[in-house]
Amino acid sequence: MTLKDRSPSRDQEIELLVGADSTKKRVLLNSGAANLIRQVALVPVLVVVLIVGAFASPYFLTVNNIAGIAQQVSALAVTVVGESLILLIGGMDLSLESTYGLAPMVAAWMILPIADYGNGLQLSPFLGILILLLVGAVVGLINGFLIVKGRLNGFIVTLAMTIILAGLQSGIVKGATLFNLPPAFVWLGSANVGVVPVSVIAAAIVFVVVGLYLRYHRTGRAIYAIGGNTDAARAAGIPVDRIKIGVYVAGSMLAALGGLMEAGRVSAVTGTQGYGEGIIFQVFAAAVIGGVSLKGGRGNMVGAASGVILLGLVANILDLANVSNYWILAIDGFVILFVLALARIIGGNEAAE
Amino acid sequence: MTQLFAVEAKGIEKSFGSTKALRGVDLRISAGQCLGLVGRNGAGKSTLVSVLSGLSKPDNGQVFFDGEPAPSLKDVEGWRLRIATVFQHSKVVPQLSVTENVFLGNIITRGKLVDWKVMREKTRTIIDEWNFDISVTARCETLTVEQLQIVEIVRALATGSRCILLDEPTAALERRAVDRLFDRVTQLVASGVSVLYISHHLEEVFEICSEVTILRDGKVVMTTPIEHITKDQMVAAMVGEVTTTGDVASGFSSLLHQPTGSQGVGTTQGLVIENLRVTSIRGDLDGISLVVRPGERVGVTGLLGAGVATLGRAVAGATKFDEGSISVDGVALRSGRRDIALKSGVGYIPENRQVEGFVANLGVGENATMTVTRRLATRWGFVNPQRRNNAALPWAQSLSLVTSGMKQPVGELSGGNQQKVTVVRSLISNPSLIVAVTPTRGVDVASKSLVMSSLIVAARSTGAALLICSDELDDLAECDRVIVLFRGKIFTEFTQSPFDRELIIAATEGISTQEQAAS
Numbered sequence A: 001m002t003l004k005d006r007s008p009s010r011d012q013e014i015e016l017l018v019g020a021d022s023t024k025k026r027v028l029l030n031s032g033a034a035n036l037i038r039q040v041a042l043v044p045v046l047v048v049v050l051i052v053g054a055f056a057s058p059y060f061l062t063v064n065n066i067a068g069i070a071q072q073v074s075a076l077a078v079t080v081v082g083e084s085l086i087l088l089i090g091g092m093d094l095s096l097e098s099t100y101g102l103a104p105m106v107a108a109w110m111i112l113p114i115a116d117y118g119n120g121l122q123l124s125p126f127l128g129i130l131i132l133l134l135v136g137a138v139v140g141l142i143n144g145f146l147i148v149k150g151r152l153n154g155f156i157v158t159l160a161m162t163i164i165l166a167g168l169q170s171g172i173v174k175g176a177t178l179f180n181l182p183p184a185f186v187w188l189g190s191a192n193v194g195v196v197p198v199s200v201i202a203a204a205i206v207f208v209v210v211g212l213y214l215r216y217h218r219t220g221r222a223i224y225a226i227g228g229n230t231d232a233a234r235a236a237g238i239p240v241d242r243i244k245i246g247v248y249v250a251g252s253m254l255a256a257l258g259g260l261m262e263a264g265r266v267s268a269v270t271g272t273q274g275y276g277e278g279i280i281f282q283v284f285a286a287a288v289i290g291g292v293s294l295k296g297g298r299g300n301m302v303g304a305a306s307g308v309i310l311l312g313l314v315a316n317i318l319d320l321a322n323v324s325n326y327w328i329l330a331i332d333g334f335v336i337l338f339v340l341a342l343a344r345i346i347g348g349n350e351a352a353e
Numbered sequence B: 001m002t003q004l005f006a007v008e009a010k011g012i013e014k015s016f017g018s019t020k021a022l023r024g025v026d027l028r029i030s031a032g033q034c035l036g037l038v039g040r041n042g043a044g045k046s047t048l049v050s051v052l053s054g055l056s057k058p059d060n061g062q063v064f065f066d067g068e069p070a071p072s073l074k075d076v077e078g079w080r081l082r083i084a085t086v087f088q089h090s091k092v093v094p095q096l097s098v099t100e101n102v103f104l105g106n107i108i109t110r111g112k113l114v115d116w117k118v119m120r121e122k123t124r125t126i127i128d129e130w131n132f133d134i135s136v137t138a139r140c141e142t143l144t145v146e147q148l149q150i151v152e153i154v155r156a157l158a159t160g161s162r163c164i165l166l167d168e169p170t171a172a173l174e175r176r177a178v179d180r181l182f183d184r185v186t187q188l189v190a191s192g193v194s195v196l197y198i199s200h201h202l203e204e205v206f207e208i209c210s211e212v213t214i215l216r217d218g219k220v221v222m223t224t225p226i227e228h229i230t231k232d233q234m235v236a237a238m239v240g241e242v243t244t245t246g247d248v249a250s251g252f253s254s255l256l257h258q259p260t261g262s263q264g265v266g267t268t269q270g271l272v273i274e275n276l277r278v279t280s281i282r283g284d285l286d287g288i289s290l291v292v293r294p295g296e297r298v299g300v301t302g303l304l305g306a307g308v309a310t311l312g313r314a315v316a317g318a319t320k321f322d323e324g325s326i327s328v329d330g331v332a333l334r335s336g337r338r339d340i341a342l343k344s345g346v347g348y349i350p351e352n353r354q355v356e357g358f359v360a361n362l363g364v365g366e367n368a369t370m371t372v373t374r375r376l377a378t379r380w381g382f383v384n385p386q387r388r389n390n391a392a393l394p395w396a397q398s399l400s401l402v403t404s405g406m407k408q409p410v411g412e413l414s415g416g417n418q419q420k421v422t423v424v425r426s427l428i429s430n431p432s433l434i435v436a437v438t439p440t441r442g443v444d445v446a447s448k449s450l451v452m453s454s455l456i457v458a459a460r461s462t463g464a465a466l467l468i469c470s471d472e473l474d475d476l477a478e479c480d481r482v483i484v485l486f487r488g489k490i491f492t493e494f495t496q497s498p499f500d501r502e503l504i505i506a507a508t509e510g511i512s513t514q515e516q517a518a519s
Helices: A010-018 A032-039 A043-056 A063-088 A096-111 A125-149 A154-171 A183-190 A198-216 A218-228 A230-235 A240-266 A279-289 A301-320 A325-347 B045-052 B076-082 B098-102 B116-129 B145-158 B175-190 B202-208 B231-239 B308-316 B338-343 B353-357 B364-368 B370-376 B385-398 B415-427 B445-462 B501-508 B514-518
Strands: B007-016 B019-029 B034-038 B060-065 B084-086 B163-167 B194-198 B211-216 B219-225 B271-278 B285-292 B297-301 B323-328 B346-349 B433-437 B465-469 B481-486 B489-494
Touching (some): A043 A301, A063 A096, A063 A240, A096 A240, A125 A240, A183 A198, A218 A240, A279 A325, B019 B034, B019 B194, B098 B116, B098 B145, B116 B145, B145 B175, B285 B308, B308 B338, B308 B433, B308 B465, B415 B445
Parallel strands (some): B297 B481
Antiparallel strands (some): B007 B019
16 A cells, blocks of 8 residues: 555545535544544643632632532533534434423422322332433434434424423423422432532443443444435445434433433422523533534544533633622623634634534 | 747645645646646646636746736636636536526626626627527526536636636536537637646547646646547556556455355345336436346446436435335345345445545545444444454555555545545445446546456456446446446347447437347
């Protein structure tokens, strides 16, 4: 094999120069080294944020605070994994935020007595958790089926689904907040092993398992192939439709799991959990800041995790710096833009797309 | 007194990273001349085109138009007045009308309003003047590839540029359209327009160009009047001293195995198509029945829209069929299910590698083994990247794939090498039927024969059936028989190799031949 000829192909050069068809755009900087740089692109940013935080408050770098941040973001983190999977196949799912609220709401509704706004079935909390995952699976299946088999626009399908699910979430309990959740139900979101919250361990496991799966499993690799070029994946005999629907299901189940963690953390399922809080914006921001492309086929769990951690740290610093509540939203938005631009500068042309 | 050339490039150098795409290229086109530019994939043709059309700036050297230095890259308007490029992939906006496309970025206004009337009239004048036949108000998405090229040529003429670059203009045209294009080019040249004609089809260069410049490894190897060179000499100059034989390396056969599967079950062997009906934008099929035995090589050809590509796609499972049945070794295939076709032993080389051939941002090794992840994976479905790349490596070597390694993204490779990856992806799955749709489109001469011979060798040594659906007659030369489609039906069949090109071409046009009468 000769190594001399590395000149780019015709279309590549021209598209590179003209920037003509952005979906087909291929950039030369894409070798192994560049990939590595992109994967760890946020690490220096994280270090800077940690230093800034340490100056902002002496409490910032304490074990308690860090554990607190980790617990706060772990529910979001699991949802980000779900969204990242869907982004990787070239899809998008807005309804994850509603699943994040509806799934624990349905589960709690099944578990609690009528006096606590339950439906009176008073199922065991373990059965409740199964139902929670089932709600996620069903929502994902409906989304996937409509988008993949029905060939409807994913943005609109999941937008409609977002509203429907949020409506169900308030409808079944008439807008109530459900308290008095059994210990088994809140364990995942509230318990600690030593100083480490169980939810953090769970989120870490989800990241590692999904990360390895994406990297080494044939279906994980197929997800990248589908996102990179659906037609080529299909031509190579990959069962594209089945995998896409499977990814929508997995994504929604992860959002449901994230919802369980959040319910456990606050020991309640509020009417606003998910949709009411608008968490989908943070989910997208974390994924894209972490280098998961909205166009599909690019991104990994290391990046997604650093996106989540970064958002969590910044939110915490703003808290500790006693920034007025009225301004937090504006600053949050600014931070997202800033980090996105930073990721682009460090990660090269394809980062943060 | 030095002669002024319409276009003159002096000492053009251009590098991408460590790759020197152009190393001091000189090129001259006189007014009223058609200059051919040929070279293998990766020789630097496309880089030169982008420099000449003002899309990229050379590292060294300069371009002159009529003796004046070329405008700066930012002066898009200046370039537009000088030179117009018709790219292989149309740069026409499909949703807009012909007029809008012709004046794209160059709208004529009256006051602050767009002056449609003047633009339409100007467009119509040019179209009439050159005897083109398209409506100025037609939306471009309703036009054929040939008409889209005309729109681009009209766009060039509308800006008054006197030099046109034609970058592989015939790749998607059928024969009669090519003839018409040549008439137009001849007409343009006669009126004093300079044309740079880039093509992989050397016979076209002989037909239309008065002079030819040959590029190799970023350098001009020769520029000569067309009558002073033969086709063989041209190929030799393109390929260089390094004798690249058209044959696959000796280790190739050892990579191939007898297809496993339902062999010897005693059911019908090979590919059996019965009464196949398909509706497709690529051309409908209207009741095709065909049998391809194991080890048999069957070519299918016809005009664009006759259903040639549709047939290949339907058999491979890439297109749904409405009626009829397709079975391979006795197993019925399901309509539009490529994944099931692959499991039944159908290898597939798609017609457009950019669209279906590879995933650009994934590596050579991963793309090449995409059809066999099940075989490479452990029981739990995990694939070791090293194992994957090791599996791809010998195939890459035997096809002389030029790459920096199995991890290099396929998007970085040159066109011919990308096509080799697609070929490996298909052959590595050990298919009992290989379906190849226009397998050599946009591939240079040497890679062309390599791709074809790898298919032939693979079919021969494994006993696989080979179905080649192509409008390039050269692809069909090694076939046992050639089937000609006309308007979605089998028009005739040629069984006597070597095939008579003229008769096949006549048959694609729907003209009966003696052979058909005899058979």
